[in-house]
Amino acid sequence: MREIAEDMDAAQRMVAQIFRQEADRILASLISVVRDVELAQDALADALLIALERWPVEGVPPHPAGWMTVVARRKAINRLRRENILLTCKQRILQELLKQESEPGAEEMETPSIPDERLKLMFTCCHPALALEAQVALTLHSLGGMSTTEIASAFLVPPATMAQRLVRAKRKLKEAGIGYRIPPREAIGERVDAVLCVLYLIFNEGYSVTRGNKLMRRELCDEAIRLARVLCLCLAQESLLETLPEALGLLALLLLHDSRSPARVGPDGAPLLLEEQDRSRWDQGKKQEGLTVLEKGLRMKQPGPYQIQAAISVLHVQAERPEETDWPQIAALYGQLWRMTPSPVIELNRAVAVAMADGPLAGLALLDRPEMQQVLADYHLFHAARADLLQRAGRLREASSAYREALRLCQNELDQVYLSDRLKEVSQA
Amino acid sequence: MRYLLLIYQNEAEHAQLSQDVLDAELGAYMAFREEVQFRDILLSTEAIQPIHTATTVRVHAGKTVITDGPFAETKEQLRGYVLLNCQDLDEALALAPKLPAAHYGAIEIRPIMELPS
Numbered sequence: 001m002r003e004i005a006e007d008m009d010a011a012q013r014m015v016a017q018i019f020r021q022e023a024d025r026i027l028a029s030l031i032s033v034v035r036d037v038e039l040a041q042d043a044l045a046d047a048l049l050i051a052l053e054r055w056p057v058e059g060v061p062p063h064p065a066g067w068m069t070v071v072a073r074r075k076a077i078n079r080l081r082r083e084n085i086l087l088t089c090k091q092r093i094l095q096e097l098l099k100q101e102s103e104p105g106a107e108e109m110e111t112p113s114i115p116d117e118r119l120k121l122m123f124t125c126c127h128p129a130l131a132l133e134a135q136v137a138l139t140l141h142s143l144g145g146m147s148t149t150e151i152a153s154a155f156l157v158p159p160a161t162m163a164q165r166l167v168r169a170k171r172k173l174k175e176a177g178i179g180y181r182i183p184p185r186e187a188i189g190e191r192v193d194a195v196l197c198v199l200y201l202i203f204n205e206g207y208s209v210t211r212g213n214k215l216m217r218r219e220l221c222d223e224a225i226r227l228a229r230v231l232c233l234c235l236a237q238e239s240l241l242e243t244l245p246e247a248l249g250l251l252a253l254l255l256l257h258d259s260r261s262p263a264r265v266g267p268d269g270a271p272l273l274l275e276e277q278d279r280s281r282w283d284q285g286k287k288q289e290g291l292t293v294l295e296k297g298l299r300m301k302q303p304g305p306y307q308i309q310a311a312i313s314v315l316h317v318q319a320e321r322p323e324e325t326d327w328p329q330i331a332a333l334y335g336q337l338w339r340m341t342p343s344p345v346i347e348l349n350r351a352v353a354v355a356m357a358d359g360p361l362a363g364l365a366l367l368d369r370p371e372m373q374q375v376l377a378d379y380h381l382f383h384a385a386r387a388d389l390l391q392r393a394g395r396l397r398e399a400s401s402a403y404r405e406a407l408r409l410c411q412n413e414l415d416q417v418y419l420s421d422r423l424k425e426v427s428q429a
Numbered sequence: 430m431r432y433l434l435l436i437y438q439n440e441a442e443h444a445q446l447s448q449d450v451l452d453a454e455l456g457a458y459m460a461f462r463e464e465v466q467f468r469d470i471l472l473s474t475e476a477i478q479p480i481h482t483a484t485t486v487r488v489h490a491g492k493t494v495i496t497d498g499p500f501a502e503t504k505e506q507l508r509g510y511v512l513l514n515c516q517d518l519d520e521a522l523a524l525a526p527k528l529p530a531a532h533y534g535a536i537e538i539r540p541i542m543e544l545p546s
Binding site for chain 2 (some may be wrong): 057058059081127129148175177178179181183184186187282352
């Protein structure tokens with residue numbers, strides 16, 4: 001094993017040595033053929049990489065400098081060919097542009113109408129053949145006008161990571177032949193869903209946690225709402241009416257959530273629960289717009305998960321005081337939502353609503369079913385909700401062990417503070 | 430653009446299928462073939478023999494090494510391929526589910542690297 005390693009080392013040293021000694025000569029001979037310094041340098045760099053890869057495995061060729069010259073020349077040919085293809089493409093685009101330019105009437109038009117291509121771009125950026133995180137980054141980058149650095153800081157990753165993610169995504173778009181068009185009729189539903197999912201993710205990233213750069217995160221919420229508006233507008237323009245109700249549902253949901261944001265943080269910067277918020281600080285304009293948008297969607301009579309979630313949000317924002325909340329109706333809507341997209345987290349929310357409507361024991365009965373315990377055993381909010389209901393039911397010892405379990409699983413510092421406070425409460429009582 | 434649709438399936442599980450299921454599978458495959466032929470986008474398609482017939486060749490430091498079996502042991506094996514000339518990825522994506530293997534195996538879609546002639 002050591003021998004092989006030494007051999008590899010020797011080969012790498014050889015590559016470096018030959019490169020130092022011969023690089024200028026090889027380069028000069030390349031430049032004389034291709035007549036382009038940059039191209040020659042790039043081709044030589046390509047050849048060097050291949051030598052570093054191959055020589056340690058296959059051995060150093062008898063005439064290393066000659067070998068490198070030949071490989072570099074071949075690489076230069078490949079690069080030239082690629083440029084040629086690109087050139088042909090560009091030629092074609094140029095022809096098309098020239099043709100449009102010469103069309104009669106183009107200059108006489110008083111208000112040149114620019115076709116709205118944003119929808120196509122949305123479908124391209126949110127194409128399911130891209131990884132979800134790439135879809136999100138690409139959407140913000142291409143449609144949102146956020147810089148790579150801004151997106152990176154909003155998602156708490158280093159700018160270099162985000163830049164690489166974007167480069168990879170753009171390469172896949174190009175090389176996999178992801179079309180720049182409105183998807184075929186039979187796929188339109190799924191593809192609009194993909195766009196909705198990305199916009200919802202962008203919004204949540206800005207809305208959910210109070211960490212990182214707050215200003216940037218606020219921007220994510222605004223961007224998501226703006227893009228949802230553009231989407232609704234474009235879908236209507238394209239008469240893709242079957243997809244419109246859910247897009248309106250999402251827009252309404254985002255507006256309604258966002259209407260509560262002025263009251264979500266207390267004077268000390270700590271997040272406030274819904275029932276602790278000063279409801280007079282909720283944004284009435286956004287709330288009203290959310291209601292109008294949702295009504296428009298519901299009138300089209302094709303209910304879907306986003307419209308139902310928006311309807312739940314309406315029931316929250318319409319209650320002037322927490323105790324006026326229509327919990328039975330919220331529980332019923334969660335039931336409807338669960339039938340459309342069965343997920344244990346939705347069932348957890350339903351159980352909480354049922355507890356608010358019919359008392360903690362009714363909620364606990366739903367949570368303590370084996371299928372719930374099984375799936376949500378590692379989810380800290382499940383234990384936190386259970387603990388809360390147990391506390392309300394006066395079963396303090398069980399509540400304290402449930403809070404402990406929630407604390408053990410919880411990753412978020414602010415939530416941990418909240419949970420330990422509650423744990424203290426039940427332990428002292 | 431040309432796309433290679435690689436058909437992956439678990440060979441052992443496939444060998445357990447009943448004759449009825451196999452007949453249905455063949456029917457679905459024939460229907461797929463007819464559709465892509467009708468659309469005039471089929472370039473080539475073949476099924477390949479199971480992995481026990483595979484031989485793998487590698488050259489190490491100038492020496493040819495031949496081994497029995499596929500290049501890697503995987504849960505699902507390459508069973509065949511379809512080469513299509515599609516408008517874009519979406520067209521290939523819409524066709525892939527019509528291959529029976531998509532339902533109990535997987536179809537991997539790879540664009541062909543277009544080199545200048």
